[in-house]
Amino acid sequence: MKKNDLIIIGAGLLIALLAYLVMGIGQKNIKTDELNVEVYVDGELLEVLPMDKEGIFTYETEYGTNVLEIHDHKASIIEATCPDQICVNSSDIFRPNQNIVCLPFRFHVLVQGEGEVEFDAVSQ
DSSP: OOHHHHHHHHHHHHHHHHHHHHHHHHHTTSOGGGEEEEEEETTEEEEEEETTOOEEEEEEOSSOEEEEEEETTEEEEEEEOOSSOHHHHSOOBOSTTOEEEETTTTEEEEEEESSOOOOOTTTO
């Protein structure tokens, strides 16, 4: 390798590191104590849970069963009796307006915030 190749590789790694740090800092500016998890079944609001209320919540409806877990200010569906398991394989949600949907059971989990979300310099 030539000296210029090493400089280009080093600059690329430095840019990647800076991007990672900026994105990580931006994610930490969300006020998680003001976030709620809204649970809907068939389009109707079933329950509102504060994001800081950790636990496992089971919802049995006429369509099927979904198990929601809230842990470390993140919500996820950890178990469902639906055939495709897409909702179970979805990533955790923790930001306002993120959601998980189980279409066969008409089950919808949505993160909503009561207060403002603090934006970082990149997203303003």
